[in-house]
Amino acid sequence: MTRQGSDPSVVIVGAGVAGLGLGIRLRRRGARSFTILERGAEVGGVWRDNTYPGVACDIPSHLYCYSFLPKDDWTRVFAPGAEIQGYLRDAARSEGLADHLRLDTPMERAAWQEETGCWTVTTPAGELSADVLVLAAGRLTEPRLPDVPGLDGFAGRAFHSSRWDPRPLGGLRVGVVGTGASAVQLLPHVTERAAHTVVFQRTPAWVLPRGDRAFTADEQRPARADLAAEAERLFEARISGSSAAAALRDRALDHLRRGVADERLRAALTPAYEIGCKRALFSDDYYPTLQRDDVTLEPSALERVDGGRAIAGSGAGYDLDVLVFATGFETTRQPYAALVTGREGRTLAEHWADGMTSHASTVVHGFPNLFVLDGPNATLGHHSAFEVIEGQIDYVLGGLAHLDRTGGAPLEVSAAAETAYADLIDRLAAPTVWINGGCQSWYVDPATGRLALLWPERATEFRRRNGTFDPAPFRGQPTVRDAGQTGGRR
Numbered sequence: 001m002t003r004q005g006s007d008p009s010v011v012i013v014g015a016g017v018a019g020l021g022l023g024i025r026l027r028r029r030g031a032r033s034f035t036i037l038e039r040g041a042e043v044g045g046v047w048r049d050n051t052y053p054g055v056a057c058d059i060p061s062h063l064y065c066y067s068f069l070p071k072d073d074w075t076r077v078f079a080p081g082a083e084i085q086g087y088l089r090d091a092a093r094s095e096g097l098a099d100h101l102r103l104d105t106p107m108e109r110a111a112w113q114e115e116t117g118c119w120t121v122t123t124p125a126g127e128l129s130a131d132v133l134v135l136a137a138g139r140l141t142e143p144r145l146p147d148v149p150g151l152d153g154f155a156g157r158a159f160h161s162s163r164w165d166p167r168p169l170g171g172l173r174v175g176v177v178g179t180g181a182s183a184v185q186l187l188p189h190v191t192e193r194a195a196h197t198v199v200f201q202r203t204p205a206w207v208l209p210r211g212d213r214a215f216t217a218d219e220q221r222p223a224r225a226d227l228a229a230e231a232e233r234l235f236e237a238r239i240s241g242s243s244a245a246a247a248l249r250d251r252a253l254d255h256l257r258r259g260v261a262d263e264r265l266r267a268a269l270t271p272a273y274e275i276g277c278k279r280a281l282f283s284d285d286y287y288p289t290l291q292r293d294d295v296t297l298e299p300s301a302l303e304r305v306d307g308g309r310a311i312a313g314s315g316a317g318y319d320l321d322v323l324v325f326a327t328g329f330e331t332t333r334q335p336y337a338a339l340v341t342g343r344e345g346r347t348l349a350e351h352w353a354d355g356m357t358s359h360a361s362t363v364v365h366g367f368p369n370l371f372v373l374d375g376p377n378a379t380l381g382h383h384s385a386f387e388v389i390e391g392q393i394d395y396v397l398g399g400l401a402h403l404d405r406t407g408g409a410p411l412e413v414s415a416a417a418e419t420a421y422a423d424l425i426d427r428l429a430a431p432t433v434w435i436n437g438g439c440q441s442w443y444v445d446p447a448t449g450r451l452a453l454l455w456p457e458r459a460t461e462f463r464r465r466n467g468t469f470d471p472a473p474f475r476g477q478p479t480v481r482d483a484g485q486t487g488g489r490r
Contacts, residue, residue, distance in 0.1 A: 007031055011128055011133050014137040057079045107123060108122045119369065143330075153305065173319060177324065198298055207252060210284045239432060356376035380455060397469075434451050
């Protein structure tokens with residue numbers, strides 16, 4: 001257990017945007033007792049893992065970086081994935097995180113030790129003991145592959161977009177399964193190489209103009225504050241039935257009409273749900289690509305594989321050499337949750353068996369001194385993920401400062417506070433397109449129907465509610481005055 005005036009020891013799991021961001025802030029504050037575990041060979045998280053051709057951010061570059069470590073020399077309006085990965089790698093190096101990083105070191109399990117009031121974290125290199133455990137493992141890290149009968153016997157190559165096979169596609173027949181964000185980005189590049197490409201579309205996506213371009217050498221870059229204000233205004237379009245949502249839908253339909261002349265193809269590409277219910281996509285070359293002579297849009301899902309032949313739900317069959325699964329990730333049931341055991345031997349996966357919940361999108365009842373970054377209701381459907389992550393980092397730093405000041409009992413949020421926060425999420429989510437938009441998306445837990453991943457309000461509201469640590473919802477916490485200190489919580 002931490003003692004008053006001490007430096008609480010911290011283990012951070014994950015060296016992506018969230019884990020590195022917390023590490024940087026800790027290092028800048030002079031903290032020494034923290035370790036960042038990373039299962040990969042280098043930092044970067046999803047930007048390390050996703051190397052498919054065309055991978056890029058769909059948030060303006062100058063919003064997709066830490067506010068406390070801005071990058072002013074992005075080369076494009078929407079940064080390519082390799083440039084984002086380079087930014088994160090440079091951030092870890094320039095901020096002096098090397099001595100705190102343990103690469104190629106996954107968390108195998110973590111358990112709360114009641115008798116010592118700390119966490120034991122097991123890795124292949126041995127055990128670590130820490131006052132505080134921070135899960136920054138992300139939410140888009142474990143590829144989700146559909147259960148396709150016969151896939152094990154596929155005669156060609158099959159892989160997920162986040163595990164890209166770099167071998168050439170020249171002269172090959174390629175099937176791209178899925179029409180989400182990754183598929184829209186990689187498809188134009190695949191078709192430039194493949195002999196023929198079949199796109200298996202289970203559900204059409206709303207696509208908006210992208211407007212990406214390179215910045216000129218002498219161009220004044222956009223101000224982050226202006227971009228953030230513009231992004232916040234987009235939240236109104238996430239309210240079901242709003243005039244803003246109707247205007248956004250009209251913009252997407254105009255993009256479709258301008259991009260696709262053939263009425264039958266246009267009908268196949270028109271979604272039947274509200275815009276924003278699923279993740280809206282941004283592309284200027286997706287529709288032109290689908291109209292190439294060497295591209296076939298199959299308007300149904302991949303149903304089964306028979307040798308080298310892929311059979312769609314429509315009954316159509318295609319002889320293919322390669323299958324690329326752009327089918328997303330495990331989201332509402334995170335694999336890391338089974339590795340974390342809190343009080344009374346209960347795992348985080350068991351606690352979340354009926355859906356992911358938390359208080360302040362960051363702390364969970366039954367798991368003392370545990371903080372979860374980028375977990376339940378901790379991302380945005382209209383803005384940069386950095387906005388929420390930085391709010392969570394502020395919350396964690398406040399919790400660590402509280403432990404330092406009081407040297408009191410471990411921080412365990414009450415069950416009542418977690419329930420109240422879940423009720424708040426439900427109330428905020430009720431009028432949004434994510435609940436009322438008429439689709440099934442990875443934002444929503446399929447078992448409960450609850451919005452599990454997104455914060456259903458503006459980013460500024462998240463920071464207002466959750467960007468400052470408050471000890472009141474935690475059980476048995478002494479105040480600063482009780483601990484013999486002066487002054488109040490800041």
